[in-house]
Amino acid sequence: MIIDVHGHWGPWFFHTDVADAAVNLRVMDECGIDVQLVSAVEAVVYDPLTGNPALLPVLEAQPRLRGLLVVDPRDLDLAASQLSSLLPTGLFVGAKIHTHYAGSPGGSAAMADALTLLASYDLPVLVHTWGEEIVDLADVVARVDGARVVAAHLGGPSWPLAPEAARRSDRIWFEPCWSTPAPGRIRWVLDRIGPERLMFGSDATLIHPAVTLGAIRAAELSPVEEELVMWRNAAELFGLGDAQTLRQPGIQTPSSTV
Template sequence: MKRIDVHTHLGNWMFPIRDFEVAGFRRTMQQHRIEKSVISYGPAILYDFREGNRQLAAILQDAPELWGYVVLNPHYLEESLAEIEKYLPDPKFVGFKLHPEQNQYRLNGLNVYKLFERITLTKKPVLVHTFPEQTNDLLGVAKFFPSVPIIMGHMGGNRWWEGIAVAAQTENVYLEPCSSFPEADKVRAAVEAVGPGRVLFGSDSNLLNPGFTIGMIEEANLADGIKEQIFYQNAKLLFNFPA
């Protein structure tokens, strides 16, 4: 069963991982039958988002299986809006990424809403790191901007049941379960709450081993057709990837 990984990174992290190179990332994709990966560049989240987006753009040009999120930082509203304009013509960038935990902001902030106003017009999805907490703030954004597809990255993390409950109150929040909280049943609970069309496979590679999340989905006692939706079809539709 081929896969599209909607939550990945490139670049270095501050953890003892030996291989951060693009070649190693691609080998990992092949090992786990991942056809496409959508990437937010690690250094864009950790440090200067503009510099990181630029570095990712260079990598994406030569990599047909790699796609990108433009990382935005609401503390820098004008600069973030400029990043949206800069990368809109680039077909390799298929969405946006917000990381409120790392960049220390709340999703109910005015600048977040201003960014979503602009994102609405792009019709592209936003991957939002949603852990710890912030699921209710995400609900507010999702209700206010119902046409923006929002991927709830980590599905609420250690409070995944709250993440699922929030998604169930919307039509535009997608659940993505990767995390260091592999509680049994959470994937099945997600499918039961929002339907198989709004659960996505994301791995957090190159920070986490994709096999960790693949195992969660494989062991969720789901029909093969549903697993195929989660691993592949839902992302293909959401990002409008070519066949």
């Protein structure tokens, strides 16, 4: 069983072949991914107003895809409106905040306000982190009651700061996708934060999931670590159910890919 907590649907401004959900499903099948949490690229890089609703028919047609509702901390009135209207569909299981596109660093007051709003809906959120903001984000999470955050990319080149971020709050988890990962990164972080705090994410369709799967394979996870990292942590945080509920017929198991 594999749950990918960091996926996207829609065309990127520097690619032309990733607009169709069929691309998501193809790479999921290639890598044995059962369920992928996706945000609309349009909502991430351009406008949540149009991007979030555009994802609805895709989620309705593809039960292996679950939605992440993109929140721009600079426009929380829109976020509150969309949370009220889109969450009742049952198709969105979490939120997504991209700190750079939204101009709202992990340690900013705007981020604190956004996390406060999402906590009021008891909604976990995947937050883009790059650089030292991974620690700043953890400090904000610690201050916001009920906030539950997955720090995407492990802070990129600042991944050695992940253990410090984990110490700042017990309500922040970590996801390791990166297009140019450093050797030994996954094992080093895992040994310091524990397998309960790490979960698989790919950044598909921007990055092929094989990149992160290869990094995880190199970390030589134990069976217990593999279960937690590859699906159980995500299933519990995002309320996705057990393995029997999630597994789709004909999909490879993690043991054949990791």
